[in-house]
Amino acid sequence: xxxxxxLGAQWGDEGKGKVVxxxxxxxxxxxxxxxxxxxxxxxxxxxxxFVLHLIPSGILNPNCxxxxxxxxxxxxxxxxxxxxxxxxxxxxxxxxxxxxxxxxHVVTPYHKAWDRVTGGAIGTTGRGxxxxxxxxxxxxxxxxxxxxxxxxRNVMAKQAEEYAKxxxxxxxxEALPELADVLSRYELVAQRLAPHxxxxxxxxxxxxxxKRNILxxxxxxxxxxxxxxxxxxxxxxxxxxxxxxxxTGVFMELHHRIAVMKAYTTRVGHGPFPTELADELGETLxxxxxxxxxxxxxxxxxxxxDLPLLQRAAWTNGFNSIAxxxxxxxxxxxxxxxxxxxxxxxxxxxxxxxxxxxxxSGVRQFEQLPAACQRYISFLQTELGIPVxxxxxxxxxxxxxxxxxxx
Ligand code: IMP
Numbered sequence: 001x002x003x004x005x006x007l008g009a010q011w012g013d014e015g016k017g018k019v020v021x022x023x024x025x026x027x028x029x030x031x032x033x034x035x036x037x038x039x040x041x042x043x044x045x046x047x048x049x050f051v052l053h054l055i056p057s058g059i060l061n062p063n064c065x066x067x068x069x070x071x072x073x074x075x076x077x078x079x080x081x082x083x084x085x086x087x088x089x090x091x092x093x094x095x096x097x098x099x100x101x102x103x104x105h106v107v108t109p110y111h112k113a114w115d116r117v118t119g120g121a122i123g124t125t126g127r128g129x130x131x132x133x134x135x136x137x138x139x140x141x142x143x144x145x146x147x148x149x150x151x152x153r154n155v156m157a158k159q160a161e162e163y164a165k166x167x168x169x170x171x172x173x174e175a176l177p178e179l180a181d182v183l184s185r186y187e188l189v190a191q192r193l194a195p196h197x198x199x200x201x202x203x204x205x206x207x208x209x210x211k212r213n214i215l216x217x218x219x220x221x222x223x224x225x226x227x228x229x230x231x232x233x234x235x236x237x238x239x240x241x242x243x244x245x246x247x248t249g250v251f252m253e254l255h256h257r258i259a260v261m262k263a264y265t266t267r268v269g270h271g272p273f274p275t276e277l278a279d280e281l282g283e284t285l286x287x288x289x290x291x292x293x294x295x296x297x298x299x300x301x302x303x304x305x306d307l308p309l310l311q312r313a314a315w316t317n318g319f320n321s322i323a324x325x326x327x328x329x330x331x332x333x334x335x336x337x338x339x340x341x342x343x344x345x346x347x348x349x350x351x352x353x354x355x356x357x358x359x360x361s362g363v364r365q366f367e368q369l370p371a372a373c374q375r376y377i378s379f380l381q382t383e384l385g386i387p388v389x390x391x392x393x394x395x396x397x398x399x400x401x402x403x404x405x406x407x
Contacts, residue, residue, distance in 0.1 A: 002255035003214045004406045005244055006323075008221025009259040009313040011230075011267035012239075013293065013300060015325035016260045017041035018392060018400070020057040020217050026407045028212035029065050030058025031204070032219065033247030034237035036073040036107055036132070038125040039219035040294030044397055048089060051294060054079050055098060056217050059091060067200050068100040071237060071247020073132040074144060075107035076189045095195035101249075102145035102197050107132040108156065109177035110163040117172045122233055123269030125296050133236035135159070144197045147190040153183060204250040213407055214252065216244045222313040223267075233271025241317040256406040259319040259386065261310065263327045263376075266300040268293050274348050275339045276303040289329040290395075306339045306348065307383055314384055321404075323390040324377065328360055328399070336376060340383075353379070361394035364401055 004023060008014045021043045024030050037053040044050075045060055054074060058064035068074060079100070083093045111128030119126055135141035140162065146152040160179040167176050207214060218239060223229045225239040237243060245251060264285055267273050277285065282302045285291065291300035313319070330336050334355025339348035356370035363369050369377070369391075377388050391401040 001211050001213045002406050003208070003216070003252050004256040004258065005216040005218065005241060005254045006258045006260060007218040007241065007317055007319075008239065009261040009310055009317075009319070009322075010221045010265055011223045011273075012039075012219075012221040013266055013268065013291075014221060014260040014262050015323075015392060016218065017043045017052075017057065018325070018397070019258065019260050019323045019390060020215070021045070021060070021397070022390075022400070023215050023406070024056075024058040024061050024064055026213055027058050027061065027064050027215040029067065029204070029207050030056035030215045030217055031067045031069050031248055032056050032072050032217050033069040034071040034239060034243040035219035035235060036127060036129050037075050037078040038127045038129045038235065038295060042294050050086070050089065050091075053082060053295065055082050055086070055093075056215075058215065059086060059093065059098060062092065065096065066098050067204065067248075068098075068104060069200065069248040070101040070103040071243055072101070073105045073107050073129055073136070073237075074100060075112070075128065076144075076147065076193055077185070078107075078127075080189060080192060098196055099198050099200060099203075100144050100193070100196050101200045102143065102148070103199075104144050105132055105136045106142040106144060106147065106152070108142060108159060109182050110159045111135070113174050113177055114163060114166060117167070117170055117174050121270070123271075125269075127295070130236045144193070147186070148194050148197050150190075152186055152190065156182060156186065201249045204248060208250060208252045216248070216254070218244070222316060223309065225316075228312075228316050230271045233269065254318075256321055257317055257319050258321045258323055258389075259310075259314065259317065260323045260325060262289075262305075262325050263330050264289075264305055265303045266291050268296070268298050268300045273301055273303055274309075274342075274346075275306045276301055281333070284333070285329060289326055304337045304339055304348075304350065305380075307380075308339065308341060310384060314386060319384075319386050322380070322384070322386050322388045323392070324380070324388045325392040327373065327377075327391055328394045330355065330376075331360065332357060338376075338379070351379075361396070361399045363393055366391075366401065366403060369401075
């Protein structure tokens with residue numbers, strides 16, 4: 001069966017949860033391969049709402065096995081909370097159903113404290129993501145396997161020293177975590193997580209060879225990629241397609257490369273946003289689209305769709321399918337603009353499209369969409385040369401128009 005990767009084409013929060021949920025229902029294996037608890041997928045199943053930060057959405061499908069790959073950074077306390085929350089909601093979270101790569105790095109309380117002290121300039125989520133990837137790159141990180149072997153005690157003691165030195169270089173109200181307290185918390189964490197920690201390369205390679213339905217679940221979005229995004233206003237991992245191979249350690253063909261994008265654009269945190277609407281219309285989009293972060297609750301910045309950026313995202317990821325989300329939010333906005341290029345000063349050049357007034361939430365056939373809505377979608381498809389195979393027409397699970405799905 002084909003392998004599927006789902007990626008955000010913009011600055012994250014494109015609505016990947018809804019698409020992943022649909023595909024995870026038929027997946028045998030779902031894998032997260034980068035990022036950490038900075039992500040937030042909200043999935044609504046039979047009126048029960050699940051907010052997932054680290055655990056792949058396949059956990060909601062009883063027949064699906066879920067891996068957190070080596071490219072992720074795992075806050076073990078957040079992971080346990082998330083596992084407990086799911087169990088309380090009646091989801092089975094056994095060591096067979098949820099596995100974490102033994103070489104994934106651990107986000108420690110020191111990383112989170114340092115992120116809270118230094119992340120303001122970028123507007124990070126404060127989840128310790130950047131500092132954890134820094135320690136990974138400078139080879140002072142803690143890995144999941146260290147929780148099992150007990151090596152975490154030494155690594156953590158070194159981190160406590162290092163971060164105490166760093167804290168002396170800044171003036172902050174933030175308290176440095178006490179080593180003894182952290183170690184006693186981690187004693188418990190290590191015990192509970194040990195059965196879930198494993199080398200995931202052999203079982204993933206076997207699943208690939210057995211042609212199981214594999215779903216790779218991207219977090220954040222293309223423009224937050226540490227190499228290809230709007231650096232330095234980015235996250236610290238490779239959110240783009242290459243991250244899936246380094247972040248799992250197993251080569252596989254990625255047959256379906258699904259771009260999840262909103263019918264407009266949003267971003268949280270600081271950094272460039274050429275098509276931002278810092279006016280009343282931006283406020284309208286924020287209210288209609290309920291554009292507030294799932295992880296931090298921060299209001300999202302809103303603006304028009306930006307074709308040149310989407311074109312770049314398509315080149316980087318080789319997208320061959322689009323899931324266009326939140327089309328309903330544009331209902332009643334007239335005209336709808338799309339940036340189609342840049343002028344000599346680098347400012348966006350827009351093309352205006354006639355808006356549509358009709359409620360589209362019940363529409364299941366492309367041909368039954370209002371003509372103006374069809375024209376907007378057709379324009380995107382033609383410009384990017386990629387079909388829109390899924391259109392989200394409302395927040396409900398069934399407010400979705402499907403033309404083609406991988407399985
Ligand atoms: P960090 O990943 O927490 O270090 O944050 C770096 C930048 O990425 C900030 O601008 C965040 O707002 C943004 N970011 C991180 N995770 C997400 C996400 O899941 N959705 C949208 N933006 C995110």
